[in-house]
Amino acid sequence: xIKIAVDAMGGDTAPHSEVLGVVQAVQxxxxxxxxxxxxxxxxxxxxxxxxxHLPIQVVHASEVITMDEAVSTAIRKKKDSSIRVAAKxxxxxxxxxxxxxxxxxACMAVTKLVIGALSMVDRPALATVMxxxxxxxxxxxxxxxxVDCRPDHLTQFAIMGEIFSRSILGVPRPKIGLLSIGEExxxxxxxxxxxxxxxxxxxxxxxxxxxxxxLFRGDVDVVVCDGFIGNVALKLSEGLTEILTTLLKKExxxxxxxxxxALLSRKAFRNFKTRVDYSEYGGAPLLxxxxxxxxxxxxxxxxxxxxxxxxxxxxxxxxxxxxxxDEIKALSFMQSHAxxxxxx
Numbered sequence: 451x452i453k454i455a456v457d458a459m460g461g462d463t464a465p466h467s468e469v470l471g472v473v474q475a476v477q478x479x480x481x482x483x484x485x486x487x488x489x490x491x492x493x494x495x496x497x498x499x500x501x502x503h504l505p506i507q508v509v510h511a512s513e514v515i516t517m518d519e520a521v522s523t524a525i526r527k528k529k530d531s532s533i534r535v536a537a538k539x540x541x542x543x544x545x546x547x548x549x550x551x552x553x554x555x556a557c558m559a560v561t562k563l564v565i566g567a568l569s570m571v572d573r574p575a576l577a578t579v580m581x582x583x584x585x586x587x588x589x590x591x592x593x594x595x596x597v598d599c600r601p602d603h604l605t606q607f608a609i610m611g612e613i614f615s616r617s618i619l620g621v622p623r624p625k626i627g628l629l630s631i632g633e634e635x636x637x638x639x640x641x642x643x644x645x646x647x648x649x650x651x652x653x654x655x656x657x658x659x660x661x662x663x664x665l666f667r668g669d670v671d672v673v674v675c676d677g678f679i680g681n682v683a684l685k686l687s688e689g690l691t692e693i694l695t696t697l698l699k700k701e702x703x704x705x706x707x708x709x710x711x712a713l714l715s716r717k718a719f720r721n722f723k724t725r726v727d728y729s730e731y732g733g734a735p736l737l738x739x740x741x742x743x744x745x746x747x748x749x750x751x752x753x754x755x756x757x758x759x760x761x762x763x764x765x766x767x768x769x770x771x772x773x774x775x776d777e778i779k780a781l782s783f784m785q786s787h788a789x790x791x792x793x794x
Contacts, residue, residue, distance in 0.1 A: 460552020
């Protein structure tokens with residue numbers, strides 16, 4: 451049985467949401483779990499959930515890296531933090547994947563330090579799944595793991611995003627777009643222009659540049675960018691979703707006619723909230739590391755933890771890491787072969 455380690459102490463409502471999410475996951479999916487954190491608190495939560503009979507292990511960790519701690523200091527000083535202990539379980543083969551709603555920077559740093567990157571990956575990338583106007587989501591990466599990137603890094607991001615979209619989201623032949631300031635081939639900075647040239651020649655379904663407004667249209671399945679741009683786009687999208695939901699709710703409750711309309715459109719409003727709810731997608735996969743890692747929002751409810759475990763399990767079942775290594779290796783060979791032909 452596939453087993454997922456869960457950092458049970460990092461989230462805003464830990465360990466309640468983490469334990470409840472784990473309990474729901476092991477009941478709904480064919481998966482085992484390891485809760486990592488303060489053992490007495492975790493076992494008490496399991497008793498409250500009447501879940502002591504489920505395939506859930508508890509591994510003690512005496513420390514927690516909080517949201518406001520400096521990442522470099524916390525990693526150096528807190529050797530027995532819940533995220534580090536969970537990462538060690540993956541490195542030692544005692545767990546197949548890792549889910550955390552803790553400090554994102556610490557999670558990425560510890561993961562890369564303890565578990566390490568895949569042999570063919572230069573930079574692991576943090577991906578996120580976002581809703582679109584069409585009936586399938588878009589994968590955006592990198593959204594924060596790599597602020598400064600080279601063209602070959604973004605090329606690898608495209609491959610990893612394409613594999614995730616195909617393997618986990620079920621898109622047969624994902625369309626890949628490069629986030630830039632214009633759709634024309636010559637638009638963008640030196641980085642995007644060079645990446646455009648590489649992706650155009652790669653064996654991927656590359657459709658060219660896309661602009662920020664194209665993210666939510668659903669015309670592409672994977673959007674590639676560096677971590678600086680991706681993180682800005684992600685936070686802007688989250689803020690826009692929050693204010694749209696707030697304004698819509700406020701307007702519907704202001705006037706009597708609106709209140710009547712709100713009652714009639716309650717189902718549509720619920721459907722809207724579901725479509726833009728990040729907990730439906732669980733969390734953001736850190737693609738390119740040895741072992742599957744899903745990083746969740748700090749405020750993740752149990753539903754998000756459950757879905758993050760589901761995604762981690764699917765990544766394991768569909769051998770996402772092996773596919774990433776194989777396809778990056780194949781592309782590297784093709785590029786080397788083409789270069790030798792040009793030289794000769």
